[in-house]
Amino acid sequence: MSPAIATIADVAALLATGDALDRVVPSVLGIVADALGAHECSLWRSDETGLWRAYSLGASTASVDDVRRHLEGNSLVGEGIALARLTTGSRSLGAIVVGVSREVTTEEFVLLTTIGTMVAPALVHAEYSRQLETEVALRTRQIEQQRRFTERIIDSMPVGLYVIDREFRIQAWNRKRETGMQGVSREEAIGRTIFEILHRQPAELLREEFEDVFSTGRIAEFQMESSASGEHRTYRITKIPMRVDDTTVTHVITIGEDITEWREAQERFAQAEKLAAIGTLAAGVMHEINNPLATIAACGESLQIALKDMADAGIQPPKASDDYLSIIEQEVHRCKRIVNGLLEFSRPRAVGKELVDLNEVIEKTLFLLKHHASFKKMSIELDLDRQAPPTVEGNAEQLIQVFMALLLNATDAMQEQGRVKLRTRGAPKGSDWVMAEVTDEGHGIKRPDLQKIFEPFFTTKPPGRGTGLGLSICYGIVAEHGGRIEADSVAGQGATFRISLPRVTTS
Ligand SMILES: Nc1ncnc2c1ncn2[C@@H]1O[C@H](COP(=O)(O)OP(=O)(O)O)[C@@H](O)[C@H]1O
Numbered sequence: 001m002s003p004a005i006a007t008i009a010d011v012a013a014l015l016a017t018g019d020a021l022d023r024v025v026p027s028v029l030g031i032v033a034d035a036l037g038a039h040e041c042s043l044w045r046s047d048e049t050g051l052w053r054a055y056s057l058g059a060s061t062a063s064v065d066d067v068r069r070h071l072e073g074n075s076l077v078g079e080g081i082a083l084a085r086l087t088t089g090s091r092s093l094g095a096i097v098v099g100v101s102r103e104v105t106t107e108e109f110v111l112l113t114t115i116g117t118m119v120a121p122a123l124v125h126a127e128y129s130r131q132l133e134t135e136v137a138l139r140t141r142q143i144e145q146q147r148r149f150t151e152r153i154i155d156s157m158p159v160g161l162y163v164i165d166r167e168f169r170i171q172a173w174n175r176k177r178e179t180g181m182q183g184v185s186r187e188e189a190i191g192r193t194i195f196e197i198l199h200r201q202p203a204e205l206l207r208e209e210f211e212d213v214f215s216t217g218r219i220a221e222f223q224m225e226s227s228a229s230g231e232h233r234t235y236r237i238t239k240i241p242m243r244v245d246d247t248t249v250t251h252v253i254t255i256g257e258d259i260t261e262w263r264e265a266q267e268r269f270a271q272a273e274k275l276a277a278i279g280t281l282a283a284g285v286m287h288e289i290n291n292p293l294a295t296i297a298a299c300g301e302s303l304q305i306a307l308k309d310m311a312d313a314g315i316q317p318p319k320a321s322d323d324y325l326s327i328i329e330q331e332v333h334r335c336k337r338i339v340n341g342l343l344e345f346s347r348p349r350a351v352g353k354e355l356v357d358l359n360e361v362i363e364k365t366l367f368l369l370k371h372h373a374s375f376k377k378m379s380i381e382l383d384l385d386r387q388a389p390p391t392v393e394g395n396a397e398q399l400i401q402v403f404m405a406l407l408l409n410a411t412d413a414m415q416e417q418g419r420v421k422l423r424t425r426g427a428p429k430g431s432d433w434v435m436a437e438v439t440d441e442g443h444g445i446k447r448p449d450l451q452k453i454f455e456p457f458f459t460t461k462p463p464g465r466g467t468g469l470g471l472s473i474c475y476g477i478v479a480e481h482g483g484r485i486e487a488d489s490v491a492g493q494g495a496t497f498r499i500s501l502p503r504v505t506t507s
């Protein structure tokens with residue numbers, strides 16, 4: 001093989017490797033320099049910004065002007081310099097320039113030109129790949145931005161959201177679903193089936209719910225109770241069909257919204273309405289009962305006088321009639337107490353109101369209770385707000401009755417021994433409510449009972465011990481003062497009763 005052919009073969013082999021131009025060109029220049037015994041070999045590039053030396057081997061002697069003059073003229077061989085044009089089609093890409101200290105032979109010039117013809121397409125090819133790479137990088141960046149934007153949208157929503165495909169595999173999983181006790185990270189969730197991730201839920205039920213949305217294409221909505229987060233919470237679950245190609249349902253979007261507070265507010269509202277209705281009813285019934293009660297009491301008294309007259313006249317009254325009459329009197333009395341209690345609940349007597357400090361109310365209540373037998377063994381912890389005394393407009397006597405009822409319930413719940421905490425707080429900045437709390441360490445209240453304790457006659461105490469009127473009277477009095485009473489309790493862990501009353505605006 002002639003040396004020229006060998007050189008061409010070497011260059012062809014190099015170009016065929018498909019290596020990056022930055023690596024190939026210096027090697028090509030090296031081969032050319034060797035073949036021609038050149039002290040310099042450079043690749044010059046030209047584009048709209050001009051002509052410049054892109055690669056160079058050996059100390060360069062040719063200037064830009066030299067190269068340009070040679071390229072523009074037709075003498076590609078000159079004093080100590082030889083050039084090979086790099087062109088494809090009508091485009092001029094530059095030149096390969098060699099520096100030699102002797103005449104270049106025709107054969108050498110042909111070799112140089114051949115190599116130029118070989119290198120030019122490689123240059124163009126590299127240029128295209130680079131453009132393509134830039135384009136791809138740009139598009140990738142745009143797609144990534146778009147993806148992040150969509151992700152941000154679903155992450156910003158205050159609801160848990162995930163999307164599954166027909167194979168029940170998770171395709172989207174938002175931030176809210178990553179947090180909390182049951183949170184699973186996005187990396188962990190994406191690509192796995194929903195049954196693997198929500199393994200606490202019965203898989204068959206879950207599958208049915210999804211199948212239903214896939215087959216009907218209709219939105220499904222239901223409520224779900226869960227204690228998975230440690231406390232009891234209510235969620236509204238919505239399953240929304242999604243169609244990627246606008247024909248069949250391809251995905252299902254599931255949204256879970258914590259509606260515990262909303263539901264509690266609804267329940268409170270319903271409770272308040274119910275109690276108001278009971279109150280109105282009770283007031284009507286009680287008035288009806290009051291009159292016959294008064295009649296019975298009057299008749300009893302008359303009979304007692306008649307019996308006394310008989311005895312004075314020496315006539316022996318019927319056996320045990322005295323006892324019967326005193327039973328009638330006692331029972332009438334009991335009825336009256338219940339009637340009055342109910343009336344107080346339904347319509348607390350409109351009594352005079354004045355400025356009352358809840359701290360003082362509590363202290364007076366404790367003073368009155370001090371001598372109460374069931375209260376003797378209790379220890380009381382006071383945390384009263386002296387900085388901003390909780391002052392309200394109200395009736396001290398009625399408010400004492402409220403705290404008395406709460407404290408007596410606390411003693412009952414703790415079997416007369418244990419600690420009760422009494423706390424008050426003046427209205428914090430920006431709030432119109434003052435607050436008082438009674439917390440005990442008793443047996444607490446079962447969840448279903450929490451709804452009912454303010455109803456008249458609801459009691460869990462044995463007959464003769466509870467009337468079930470205490471809390472309903474408290475409710476009536478607090479409502480009459482424009483406030484609210486709430487109970488908070490976990491069975492077995494004590495109870496807290498919180499009273500909120502509107503603060504007095506002194507200005
Ligand atoms: N501090 C408390 N701890 C536990 N349960 C309570 C407490 N206070 C009230 N309860 C529950 O609420 C019910 C109703 O209370 P209340 O209206 O005062 O009626 P009574 O005390 O006559 O039963 C009680 O029977 C009891 O089940």
Ligand SMILES: [Mg+2]
Nearest residue numbers: 405409470471
């Ligand atoms: Mg009671």
